[in-house]
Amino acid sequence: MGSPPRLHDPRAFFQPPPPTPVPPTPHVPPALPSAVLWDLPGPGPDEVPEAYVTQLLGLAPFACLVLVLPGPPGGNDVAMVRAVQARARALPCLVVRTGADLALHTAKRRGHTIARLLPQLRAQVSEPLARAGLKPLGVAAVSTLEPDRFDFAWLEDVLVREVLQLPMFDPGDLLEELPAVRERTLRALTEACAGGSLAEAPGLLRAALADASQLPVDVAVVGQPGSGHTSLIAALCGDAPGTHTLPGAPGLTLWDLSDAGTVDPSRYDLLLLTTSNVYCEPFIRLARAAVAAGRALIMALTQVDVDLRDPPGSVGLREQLVQEGLAETRVFLVSSHEPQAFELGRLRQALAEEAAGLQRAALPVIIGRLVRRERRQVLAEAWRQALHVCLRPMEDAGHGLATALQASAATFGLDEASLTRMAIAAKLELRELQAQIRCPWAQMVQPSMVLEAMAPSPSLAARLWSYVPFWGSPSVPQPQVTLETAYRLLSQAAVEMALDAERVLLRACTLG
Structure with missing residues (x-):
């Protein structure tokens, strides 16, 4: 519904079940005025799921069922999904696993990370259902307190698709994993675009990426005692006392850490x-x-200059990394005492490139949110515009729809x-951005084109009877614009334009 949770009201979260059945509560989401979200209590512990589903399906012709679970599904939950699919096979069922933020907090204390947590939370729900021979439309792990994280955006997209019945979405799409970008970077980019339109977003994002002070990157330099990691930091930073900033990358900060067992990787970008x-x-x-x-x-293999006659090569370390499943890890041979003799310069360049790559990786997430x-x-x-169009005369309906589009x-x-403004800011040709647009309604359209697309033409029988002056009508009947067709056109155009906008903004934000 877009409203914040009622944290000020403890009864909103801590209250016993109602002693008597309460009628279902309807809610109209602002983004989908034609839809109604019904807040239905689930079946009680002593209630038969099949009987509950029979009563549920008799309340209203639901377009989708969202089953909300705080954890893995129990026996009643599995029986409820089975009863829904048995009684209404065409009714899609979404399963939502709430409390993802609490699960993440617990997982961090146990050494797990969000990259592993989300698949685990989904598997805790999907696997019991799969063993029972059930396959819901999708399983989403969400947090209602943090709607910008986890699978909340995917859940909203699926609900929009089911309500509007748009064929462009594939129900089998897999949930995308979150990129390796810290939430601090995402918040900084979001604040940089606050108050601006989508047309201004590329310029604002490019300016934020160019200003390294707005998007700091933290690098954890971890070394065992005696490995010379402190001297390596000084060599990388130009031997300036008290500074841990890499030259050429002012937003990149090196953190001197020694105990590998206490380092939390999620707190750092890189x-x-x-090791020696x-x-x-x-x-x-x-x-x-x-x-x-x-x-x-x-990884950096330090103290290469200890024995120049038999310098320690990185071949053994790379072989060990391959055996441990870390073949993609880059290894550099360095010496803090002879920075020009080995690969210290390449290491400094690799750190700067990784920092720039991490900042650019946040662009798809920020653009998607905007x-x-x-x-x-x-x-x-869209609903208000469709209603306004249908209340106008037929000759003005086409102009009203074209104006709304x-x-x-x-x-x-x-x-x-x-x-044009985005192309100039990104130093691109206008046709490069126009090539990303696929929605036909995003371009300049004529009112007659809109009416022809949404209002069916008179049938052949109607046209033939129109030529009979006595039995038929004196003229060909004009097509009518209904509220349903007008709203469907505007809403479908909005979804298609949103997809085009993401492609255009990603192209305009591409950095050379």
């Missing part, structure tokens, strides 16, 4: 592991945890003026 041995078990464990957390990982925010507003206006295109930054 991990640099330094070919193999170190604590570092291998930390490397596995960093990869599981989705963090970039670099576009979904505008899509909610456009969908909320042009306003939606301008909101998503797909009109010619917005595209």
Whole structure:
């Protein structure tokens, strides 16, 4: 519904079950004025799920069922899904696993990460249902306190698809994993775009990425005692006392850490592991945890200059990393005392490249959030615009729909003026951005085109009877614009324009 949870009211979360049955509560979501969300109490412990489903399906012709679970499904939950699929096979069933934020908090204390947590939370729900021969439309792990994280956006998209019956979405789409970007970076980019339109977003995002002070990157430099990791930090930072900032990358900060067993990889954007041995078990464990957390990982073999006659090669370390499933980890041979003799310069360049890559990885997430925010507003206006069009004379309906479509295109930054402004800011040709647009209603359309697309033409029989002056009507009947068809056109155009807007913004934000 878009409203914050009622944390000020303890009864909203801590209250016993109602002693008597309460009628279902309807809610109209702002983004989908034509839909009604019914808050239905689940079956009680002594209630037969089949009887509950029979009563449930008799309340209203539901378009979708959302089963909310705080954990793995119990016997009654499995029986309820089975009863729904047996009674109404065409009724899609979504299963939502709530409390993902609490599960993540507990998982961090046990050494797990979000990259492993989300598949586990979904598997805790999907596997019991699969063993019972049931396959819901999808399983989403969400947190109602943090709607920008986890699978909440995917859940909203599926509900929009089911309500509007849009064929462009595939129910079999897999849930995308969150990128290895810290929430702090996402918040900073979101604040940089606050108050601006989608047409202004590329310029604001590019400016934020160019200003390293707005998007700091933390690198955990972890080394065992005697490995020289402190000297390596000084060599990387130019031997400036008290500074841990890499030259050429002012937003990149190096953190001097020594105990690999106490490092939480999720608190840093990048991990640099330094060791003087070919193999170190604590570092291998930390490397596995960093990869599981989705963090970039670099290893440095230090003290290469100790014995120049037989310098320790990185071949043994790379072989060990391959055996541990860490073959993608880059290894550099360095010496803090002779920085020009080995690969210290390449290591410094690799750190700067990883930092820039992490910042660019946040762009799809931020663009998706910005576009979904505008899509909610456009969908909320679609019902009012459709009603306004249907209340006007037929000759004005086409102009009203064309005006509404042009306003939606301008909101998503797909009109010619917005595209031109973005092309100039991104130093691109206008046709490069126009090539990303696939929705036919995003361009300038004529009222007659809109009416022809949404209002069916008179049948052949009606046209023939119109030529008979006595029995037939004196003229060909005009097509009528109904509220349902007008709303469907505007809402479907809004969803298609949102997809186009994401492609246009990603192209406009591409950095050379």
